[in-house]
Structure formats: C-alpha cells, structure tokens
Amino acid sequence: MKKRIAIIGAGISGISLARMLEDKADVTVLEQHAKIGGLIGCDRVEDVLYHRVGGHVFNSKNQDVLDWFWSFFNKEDEFIQANRLAKVYLNNVFIDYPxxxxxxxxxxxxxxxxxxxxxxxxxxxxxxxxxxxxxxxxxxxxxxxxxxxxxxxxxxxxxxxxxxxxxxxxxxxxxxxxxxxxxxRKQDKSMVHSVFYYPKYGGSQFIIDRLSEGIKIISNYKITKISTDKFTVKIDDFDPFDKVVFTGDIRTLNNLLQDKLILDQYESELDNLKSNGTTNVLCYCDKTDLSWLYIPEDKFRAHRIIYTGGFSETNNGPSGRSTCTVEFSNFVSIEDIHEEIRKLPGNMEILAHNYEPNSYVIQGENTRDLINKIKDSLRKHSIFILGRFAEWEYNNMDKCIESSINLINQLI
Ligand SMILES: Cc1cc2nc3c(=O)[nH]c(=O)nc-3n(C[C@H](O)[C@H](O)[C@H](O)COP(=O)(O)OP(=O)(O)OC[C@H]3O[C@@H](n4cnc5c(N)ncnc54)[C@H](O)[C@@H]3O)c2cc1C
Structure with missing residues (x-):
C-alpha cells in the first residue's frame, strides 16, 4: 500500500514535492485559494500578464534542481534565456548594476x-x-x-x-x-539570475500549471484542524493520512493543531517572527532593454521595477505598449500608488495592483534554531514543514525545489 500524504499549499514548494512523490505515494494537495501557484501565480488583465507578486524568473546553481526542473519543460521551445540587464536609478541617472x-x-x-x-x-x-x-x-x-x-x-x-x-x-x-x-570595466557574471529563464507564454503560472498536471489538488479548501494519533494525521474530515507536509505560514500552524503540546512552547517566539508584504502594481510603460531597475532613493516609495513585458512579448496586450511590475514594500493605498507611479521614469500607466502581506521573511539571530526545533517536534507526529514561509527562509523557487528534493527521504 502506498503511503497517504497530504500537502497543504499549492505553491511551488507543495507542487514540486507532490510531483516528486507522484509514483511513490498517494498524494493529495490542499490549497486555500481557487487558483494554484501561491506567490508565483499570475493573472491576465486586459490580456497583459500580471505577476501578482514580483516578476518571477528561474535559474539555479544546483544541478539536481536544474535536471529535475528541465525534465518537465522544453528549454528551447518553451522558455527564453535572457541576460540580466539591471540598472540603479540614482539622481535621475541610470547606473549599471551592480x-x-x-x-x-x-x-x-x-x-x-x-x-x-x-x-x-x-x-x-x-x-x-x-x-x-x-x-x-x-x-x-x-x-x-x-x-x-x-x-x-x-x-x-x-x-x-x-x-x-x-x-x-x-x-x-x-x-x-x-x-x-x-x-x-568587468562585469560580475556570478550573481544569481545574471542569466535567467522565463516562459515564452504565461509567466510563472505556466511553470506551476505544467508541474501540477495530473496531481490530485483540492483547491478553494482552507483547512481548519489537524489532529494526530500514534500512527496517523487527520485533517478535518478527510480519511487519515500517514504524513502531512505544511507549506503555509508557520505562524498559523499552531492554531490548526489540536494537540497543543506539539507547538505551544514555541508560540511566543512564533508570534515574534516578522515578515514584510509587498504592493505590486502592473503598469504599461515605454519599451526598454532593462530587466530590472532598482530605486534606492527615499523620494520614491517604490524600490524596484521588473520589466516583465520585455521578458516575453506575449506578456504585453494588444495596446502596443510594453508592461512592467512596480514593487513597493508593504501596503500602499491606491491614492499613494497613483502619486508614486507618476514620479517614475517610463511613462507608466496603471493597469492593476495587488497587496501581498506575506512576501519577505525576516530572520533573527535565533530563527533557524527555532525552526529546527519545530521541525523536530512536528516530525515525531508525522508532520513536516516546507517552503518560504513554513521554513522561514528567504528562498527563491529553486531553493524551494531543492528543499523538496531533500525532504523526500523523510517521507518515503
Ligand atoms: C517580490 C518577490 C519576487 C520574487 N522573485 C523571484 C524570482 O524572480 N525567482 C524566484 O525563483 N523566486 C522569486 N521569489 C521567491 C518565490 O516567490 C518563492 O520562493 C516561492 O514562490 C515560495 O513558494 P512556496 O510554495 O514555498 O510558498 P507560497 O507560494 O507562499 O505557497 C504556499 C501556498 O500554501 C497555501 N496555504 C497556506 N496556508 C494554507 C492553509 N491553511 N490551507 C490551504 N492552503 C494554504 C497558500 O495559499 C499558497 O498557495 C520572489 C518572491 C517575492 C516576494
């Protein structure tokens, strides 16, 4: 009999793990939102591709991750390979990056x-x-x-x-x-994403949709309780699972656990974990060769523009204009968004905006110790944690895939 494993969360971590376990276990993914993808999910607005968070590009320095990832895609036909062309906007001058x-x-x-x-x-x-x-x-x-x-x-x-x-x-x-x-006048090519891959159609939603093909996913389902006995883990009214992997926000897990002895001792430390959100604004903009523009000065509230319209022409709608995502830290009101976008170069026109409260984890001196202790406590009850906000790591997609690879042995 194959082990029954539930994965909570259909972001890149949960879906990668589900894919890796495909032949080895009976896997069910539970996702609170109607759409899968978590942070890498995209929409279309006026036929323009909208990364609701950031503007996700892919690469990795880990060969196992690359081999696994590319086994699902045709690199040449389905992706573009681009060189990072980033600049810093300082005193109204565009300075090359770094x-x-x-x-x-x-x-x-x-x-x-x-x-x-x-x-x-x-x-x-x-x-x-x-x-x-x-x-x-x-x-x-x-x-x-x-x-x-x-x-x-x-x-x-x-x-x-x-x-x-x-x-x-x-x-x-x-x-x-x-x-x-x-x-x-040398360029440092060793930086993360100095060369990157980007889907020709559909942005990072294409990645998650392809990886999730054939996986049992119950979406629009927010779990309310997890109970454990000696041999199994129960989620709400589902039949018991042998193991459960949680990829959501670790700060919310204790509320779901019915056995308070598992995490109660860490509750105040968990409450103290700080994170930052981002407001992401989709805009029309002038065409540019740039991939990213960094904006340090305090007179602008935005800190980065990601020229997603330049990554793939299919990201742009029928208007003939190019598009980009402007990223702000934390919540910005619509009035402030309008005022701030006006200040930026590139003749921006706003198409859509989104606030994502969980974007960046902030680690303290003891966070890794805390997470390791929590992992140990949970493992004894056949519960595992994986992903950016569960492991509280500043992970990119490739690191999430790497963590999934590393978790397999503990599950099977
Ligand atoms: C602004 C920004 C830009 C970025 N750019 C890049 C980039 O260019 N390249 C790159 O590789 N990485 C990038 N990243 C990092 C990347 O987004 C993350 O590493 C990755 O998306 C994290 O995936 P995850 O599955 O761990 O978490 P998430 O994407 O957060 O997925 C967790 C999922 O769990 C679900 N969930 C949570 N709780 C429950 C519950 N109780 N019940 C059911 N479902 C639940 C959520 O709805 C969500 O779908 C960027 C991140 C940010 C914030």
Missing amino acids: IEDHVFQLNNADAENIIDDLINIKSVTSNNFEDFLINTFGITLYEIYFKPYNKKIWNVDLKEVPLNWLEGKLPMPRPKDIIYNNVL
Missing part, C-alpha cells in the same frame, strides 16, 4: 569618496548586515545606495539582520575586486 562595479558612472565627488573608502577598508569581522555592507562597500556606497534600498525592502534596522541569514545570497567582493572591476 553599482559597486560601476562607480565610474557616479558623479565625481561620490566616486572619489567611494574609492577612498575602499582603499581604507580594514579586514574586520562583521556582526550584522549593516556592518557587512559598510565593511564591504564603504560608508559612501552604504549611505547612497545599500542603506536606503535595503531599508525599503526589509523595513527593519539593518543592525538587527544577522549575517548567517545572508550566506550564499550576497556578493562578497574584496575591495580590490571592486576597484579592478571599475578600472577594467
């Missing part, structure tokens, strides 16, 4: 100060994100770019952001690398 390698494009005073900072940087241990940024890039670049940009995204004191959280996610250049790159 800004530290293009200091020569800044005004002379800033450029001189940055070079002075870089040659005086001492090799010291950084204790937090703010320290890291100042010790790596110098105080001038920190003040004009890294501080305002990261403050917009994280909305916390950057001193409170621990460094272990950022390992592998940030460039760690030495000062001399930055100076060489500026003198020799």
Whole structure:
C-alpha cells in the first residue's frame, strides 16, 4: 500500500514535492485559494500578464534542481534565456548594476569618496548586515545606495539582520575586486539570475500549471484542524493520512493543531517572527532593454521595477505598449500608488495592483534554531514543514525545489 500524504499549499514548494512523490505515494494537495501557484501565480488583465507578486524568473546553481526542473519543460521551445540587464536609478541617472562595479558612472565627488573608502577598508569581522555592507562597500556606497534600498525592502534596522541569514545570497567582493572591476570595466557574471529563464507564454503560472498536471489538488479548501494519533494525521474530515507536509505560514500552524503540546512552547517566539508584504502594481510603460531597475532613493516609495513585458512579448496586450511590475514594500493605498507611479521614469500607466502581506521573511539571530526545533517536534507526529514561509527562509523557487528534493527521504 502506498503511503497517504497530504500537502497543504499549492505553491511551488507543495507542487514540486507532490510531483516528486507522484509514483511513490498517494498524494493529495490542499490549497486555500481557487487558483494554484501561491506567490508565483499570475493573472491576465486586459490580456497583459500580471505577476501578482514580483516578476518571477528561474535559474539555479544546483544541478539536481536544474535536471529535475528541465525534465518537465522544453528549454528551447518553451522558455527564453535572457541576460540580466539591471540598472540603479540614482539622481535621475541610470547606473549599471551592480553599482559597486560601476562607480565610474557616479558623479565625481561620490566616486572619489567611494574609492577612498575602499582603499581604507580594514579586514574586520562583521556582526550584522549593516556592518557587512559598510565593511564591504564603504560608508559612501552604504549611505547612497545599500542603506536606503535595503531599508525599503526589509523595513527593519539593518543592525538587527544577522549575517548567517545572508550566506550564499550576497556578493562578497574584496575591495580590490571592486576597484579592478571599475578600472577594467568587468562585469560580475556570478550573481544569481545574471542569466535567467522565463516562459515564452504565461509567466510563472505556466511553470506551476505544467508541474501540477495530473496531481490530485483540492483547491478553494482552507483547512481548519489537524489532529494526530500514534500512527496517523487527520485533517478535518478527510480519511487519515500517514504524513502531512505544511507549506503555509508557520505562524498559523499552531492554531490548526489540536494537540497543543506539539507547538505551544514555541508560540511566543512564533508570534515574534516578522515578515514584510509587498504592493505590486502592473503598469504599461515605454519599451526598454532593462530587466530590472532598482530605486534606492527615499523620494520614491517604490524600490524596484521588473520589466516583465520585455521578458516575453506575449506578456504585453494588444495596446502596443510594453508592461512592467512596480514593487513597493508593504501596503500602499491606491491614492499613494497613483502619486508614486507618476514620479517614475517610463511613462507608466496603471493597469492593476495587488497587496501581498506575506512576501519577505525576516530572520533573527535565533530563527533557524527555532525552526529546527519545530521541525523536530512536528516530525515525531508525522508532520513536516516546507517552503518560504513554513521554513522561514528567504528562498527563491529553486531553493524551494531543492528543499523538496531533500525532504523526500523523510517521507518515503
Ligand atoms: C517580490 C518577490 C519576487 C520574487 N522573485 C523571484 C524570482 O524572480 N525567482 C524566484 O525563483 N523566486 C522569486 N521569489 C521567491 C518565490 O516567490 C518563492 O520562493 C516561492 O514562490 C515560495 O513558494 P512556496 O510554495 O514555498 O510558498 P507560497 O507560494 O507562499 O505557497 C504556499 C501556498 O500554501 C497555501 N496555504 C497556506 N496556508 C494554507 C492553509 N491553511 N490551507 C490551504 N492552503 C494554504 C497558500 O495559499 C499558497 O498557495 C520572489 C518572491 C517575492 C516576494
């Protein structure tokens, strides 16, 4: 008899896992919304593709993830491969990305100060994100770019952001690398998404729809309780499952569990986990070769524009104009959206907007320990957690797939 496994949540984590378990278990996916996809879900508005959150592109440095992913798609026929062309919009000038390698494009005073900072940087241990940024890039670049940009995204004191959280996610250049790159005009190609893949039709919804083909999904179903006995896990009135995988927000799991002894001890720590939402605005805009534009200055509330209309021509509607998504941290009212969009370059025209309360997790010094303890407690009751908001990790799609691969052995 195949094991009965329930997966709560039909985002990329839940659907990838379901796909991997397909031949090995009897899997049911339960999704609270009518549409699957979670954060990577897309709609169409006036026949324009709308990433309700961000503007998802795919790549990975993990060969197992790439092999698994590409076994479901025809890379050449169904995806475009693009080189990242990002810029930073600063003092009404478009500076190439990453800004530290293009200091020569800044005004002379800033450029001189940055070079002075870089040659005086001492090799010291950084204790937090703010320290890291100042010790790596110098105080001038920190003040004009890294501080305002990261403050917009994280909305916390950057001193409170621990460094272990950022390992592998940030460039760690030495000062001399930055100076060489500026003198020799070299581009750093090792960055995440410096080359990326994007579906020719349907954006990231195409990815989730293809991966979910043939999987048993009950959508529009928000679970209300999970109870456990010695051998099985019960969800509402469904027949008992051998194992349950939760991919939703870990802060909500305790409320669902009927056995309060499992997570009650962690309740206050779970309540203290902070996250940020994003407001994502779909706009018509002028055609551009750019893929991303970063907007650090405080005079703009938006922090990023993703030119999704440039990723695939099929994303744009019949109007002949190109399209993009403008991203703001947290909730922005419709009046403020209109005012802010007017300030941005590219002759924007608003098509739709969406507020997603769960976009960015914020990790503290002890978050990983907490999540590991929770994983241990849950595992004893045949419950597992997976995904960005369940594991409280700043994971991209590929990391969600990697976590799914790593979870298989515990389930089968
Ligand atoms: C602004 C932004 C831009 C991004 N850009 C990229 C990018 O370009 N490339 C990339 O690879 N990654 C990107 N990411 C990251 C990517 O979105 C996430 O890694 C990924 O979507 C997380 O998937 P998930 O399945 O873990 O979680 P989610 O997508 O949140 O899925 C969880 C699912 O569980 C469901 N659920 C929750 N609770 C319940 C319940 N009680 N009952 C039933 N269902 C429930 C939810 O409705 C949801 O569908 C971006 C993220 C953001 C915020």
